[in-house]
Every structure is written in structure tokens, then in C-alpha cells.
Amino acid sequence: MDFTLSEEHKMLQTMVRDFANDKLAPVADELDRKQEFAWDNFKMMAEMELLGLGIPPEYGGSGGDELSIAIAVEEIARACASTADIVDAHLCLCAAPIYRFGTEEQKQKFLPALVKGEKVGAHAITESEAGSDVSRVQMTAVKDGDSYILNGTKIFITNGDVCNVVLVFATIPELGERGMTAFLVEAGTPGYSKGKKYDKLGMRAATNADQVFEDCRVSAANRLGEEGRGMRLFLETIDHGRIGIGAQALGITKAALERAVDYAKQRQQFGAPIASYQAIGWRLADIFTELEAARLLLYQAAWLADNGQPFRTQAAMAKVYATELAMRATTLGIQVFGGYGYMMDSPMQRYFRDAKLTEIYEGTSEVQRMIISGALFR
Numbered sequence: 084m085d086f087t088l089s090e091e092h093k094m095l096q097t098m099v100r101d102f103a104n105d106k107l108a109p110v111a112d113e114l115d116r117k118q119e120f121a122w123d124n125f126k127m128m129a130e131m132e133l134l135g136l137g138i139p140p141e142y143g144g145s146g147g148d149e150l151s152i153a154i155a156v157e158e159i160a161r162a163c164a165s166t167a168d169i170v171d172a173h174l175c176l177c178a179a180p181i182y183r184f185g186t187e188e189q190k191q192k193f194l195p196a197l198v199k200g201e202k203v204g205a206h207a208i209t210e211s212e213a214g215s216d217v218s219r220v221q222m223t224a225v226k227d228g229d230s231y232i233l234n235g236t237k238i239f240i241t242n243g244d245v246c247n248v249v250l251v252f253a254t255i256p257e258l259g260e261r262g263m264t265a266f267l268v269e270a271g272t273p274g275y276s277k278g279k280k281y282d283k284l285g286m287r288a289a290t291n292a293d294q295v296f297e298d299c300r301v302s303a304a305n306r307l308g309e310e311g312r313g314m315r316l317f318l319e320t321i322d323h324g325r326i327g328i329g330a331q332a333l334g335i336t337k338a339a340l341e342r343a344v345d346y347a348k349q350r351q352q353f354g355a356p357i358a359s360y361q362a363i364g365w366r367l368a369d370i371f372t373e374l375e376a377a378r379l380l381l382y383q384a385a386w387l388a389d390n391g392q393p394f395r396t397q398a399a400m401a402k403v404y405a406t407e408l409a410m411r412a413t414t415l416g417i418q419v420f421g422g423y424g425y426m427m428d429s430p431m432q433r434y435f436r437d438a439k440l441t442e443i444y445e446g447t448s449e450v451q452r453m454i455i456s457g458a459l460f461r
């Protein structure tokens with residue numbers, strides 16, 4: 084068994100780390116305060132072809148595999164988790180399913196512009212009564228000739244205020260419980276509008292808004308996958324997405340650990356650096372150990388995905404472990420910084436606020452445990 088990264092993966096890691104250190108980290112706090120979509124970061128990532136990871140060159144992408152996405156997202160999140168959040172919604176939850184499930188015409192139509200950052204993608208399934216239980220989606224798609232009439236509202240949608248393409252899930256009433264179907268809706272389509280914007284605790288430079296569909300006519304050419312295949316399409320997409328969220332959590336954990344170690348080495352109390360006290364040093368050692376464990380779990384899930392093997396359980400394990408670690412790491416990080424850790428000009432508070440979201444979206448920790456226990460007791 085070889086645990087080393089390939090030369091290509093190492094080069095990608097170095098390139099993204101340098102970019103994230105130089106361009107993303109210096110502006111992360113300011114973007115967090117402004118709570119506006121991080122346009123400059125988005126454009127820079129497009130220029131560096133990071134928005135095309137996992138998409139083949141014939142559709143404008145830069146190729147690479149699931150592991151490449153995990154490596155890049157961790158490095159981006161270490162500097163600015165909001166920016167990693169934007170990538171996840173745009174690439175993993177919108178462009179990637181178009182590549183995986185789209186017709187040749189859909190791939191040619193949508194992917195080049197998404198990959199080049201000329202358009203922003205989003206993914207919308209959540210509704211007020213359909214959160215963890217996505218089978219409760221009420222939005223309807225009523226067939227009318229060679230098009231569908233969409234009605235319903237999606238809430239909390241990442242990139243939702245700026246997106247030009249949204250992958251949206253609605254149910255075709257005549258198909259009953261098996262009616263969930265996916266559609267690609269473009270900005271400017273009559274009957275489609277952006278709704279309420281949100282003021283968030285963390286990940287504030289990845290902005291969220293409701294998506295409103297009122298008698299919105301969408302051509303059958305914009306249906307992604309077959310009628311009634313939406314649930315399967317959603318579940319497969321989210322399995323990949325969870326690797327991305329786990330990678331976000333790794334990046335946040337790494338950033339918090341690095342800051343805490345630096346601070347613990349220089350902060351002196353009782354005549355010695357606080358790092359020399361086991362209450363501090365050993366707890367940081369535990370986070371360091373868990374970070375390695377979480378990364379191994381995540382890379383295993385990515386490896387399974389890249390090798391065409393089932394990976395749903397491993398992706399759920401990686402997500403729940405890495406995201407809960409991010410909360411432990413950032414909580415400890417604040418403790419290590421003492422009173423300064425609680426202040427809004429300390430570096431830890433942003434990591435702490437950003438980490439919390441990773442435990443919630445793309446399936447809460449409870450939902451991940453439902454998947455894992457389902458596999459355990461199958």
C-alpha cells in the first residue's frame with residue numbers, strides 16, 4: 084500500500100497552497116466582514132483552472148480526479164473556507180453532475196462557461212419542509228408539451244444570489260413518490276427569480292439566497308437525467324459533495340492547529356510557553372493525530388470514488404469525522420488563545436464560525452450517522 088501522493092497531486096497541492104497563501108488568506112477576514120460573494124477569488128480560481136477540476140479538457144476542464152478536488156479544496160479552505168464553499172456548490176454540486184449525468188448537448192452548453200467562471204453554478208434541493216428528508220420536496224414540475232412548468236421555492240441556496248445556472252429538484256406529480264426529477268434552470272428564464280438573502284454566522288463570503296419558481300417554463304432539453312431519476316442523481320451527487328465538505332473541514336482544522344501551535348509557542352504564562360504545559364501541548368497533539376486520521380479517511384473515500392467502487396459509507400464517515408474534528412479543533416483553538424481567542428480580531432473566531440456549517444450542510448452529522456449505521460446493520 085502506497086500512501087504517497089503522485090507527482091501530479093503534489094504539484095497541484097503546492098500550486099494551490101501557494102495561491103491560497105498569497106491571494107486568499109490576506110483577504111479572508113475582510114471578505115468575511117463584508118459578507119459579499121467573493122468575485123475576485125472566483126475569477127482567480129477560474130484563471131488557475133481550479134473550477135474545472137474533475138471535468139475533462141473537451142468541456143474546458145482541467146481533468147484530475149476526486150482526490151485532486153479534495154486536495155485543492157483543503158488548501159483553499161485552509162486560507163478561506165468561504166471560497167472553498169463557493170467551489171463546492173459551483174463545481175461539485177452543479178458542474179460535476181452536469182458532466183456525470185448530462186447529455187452531450189448539455190455538457191457542451193453548460194460546462195465551458197462554468198469552468199471558465201463566466202457563469203456561476205448552484206444546486207437547489209432544500210425547501211422549508213424538505214431539509215434532511217429530501218423526499219419531502221414539494222416543488223412541482225408539470226409536463227406541458229415538450230417543457231415543464233416549475234412551481235416552488237428553494238431555501239438557503241449557496242451562490243443563490245449570483246448564480247446563472249441552478250440545478251433544481253422538483254417532483255412530477257403524475258409519477259407519485261418516484262417523481263423527483265432534476266432540471267437546469269438559467270438566470271433570466273421567465274418565472275425564475277432570486278428570493279431572500281441570508282445573514283450568516285460563518286462562511287460569509289459564500290452567499291446564500293432562496294430560489295423562487297412561479298410558473299417557470301423549462302424546456303425538456305434542460306432536464307438533467309431521466310424523469311423520476313432525480314433522487315438517485317441527488318444522492319450520487321451528494322456522495323461526491325461530502326468529500327468536498329470533509330476537505331473543507333480538514334483545511335479549517337489545519338489552519339486552526341497551525342495558528343494555535345504558533346501562539347502556544349510564543350505565549351508565556353507562569354514563566355514558560357504555554358505549549359510546554361501538557362494541558363495545551365497534548366490536546367493539540369490529539370488534534371494533530373486526528374487530522375491525519377481524518378485525511379486518511381477522506382483520501383480513502385476519494386480513492387474508492389476514483390476507482391469506481393462504492394464509497395457512500397466512507398464519504399459519510401469522512402464527512403462526519405472531519406467536520407466534528409473541525410469543531411473540536413477550533414473550540415480548542417479559541418481556548419489556547421485565551422481571552423484574545425474570544426475577540427473578533429483574533430484569527431480563531433472565523434475558523435470556529437466557518438467550521439460549524441460543515442456539520443450541517445450536505446447532510447447533518449445525524450444524517451451521516453444514519454447512513455453509517457444503515458451500512459453497519461444492513
Ligand SMILES: Cc1cc2nc3c(=O)[nH]c(=O)nc-3n(C[C@H](O)[C@H](O)[C@H](O)COP(=O)(O)OP(=O)(O)OC[C@H]3O[C@@H](n4cnc5c(N)ncnc54)[C@H](O)[C@@H]3O)c2cc1C
Nearest residue numbers: 206207208209214215239240241443444445446447449450
Ligand atoms: C449556509 C447553508 C448553506 C446551504 N446551502 C445549500 C445549497 O446550496 N443547496 C441546498 O439544497 N441546500 C443547502 N442548505 C441546506 C442544508 O443542506 C440543510 O439545512 C440541511 O440538510 C439540514 O436541513 P434542515 O436545515 O431542514 O434541518 P432539519 O432537517 O430540520 O434538521 C433539524 C435537526 O434535526 C436533525 N434530524 C433530522 N432528522 C433526523 C433523524 N431522522 N434522526 C436524527 N436527527 C434528525 C438534524 O440532524 C438537525 O440536527 C444550506 C444550509 C445552510 C445553513
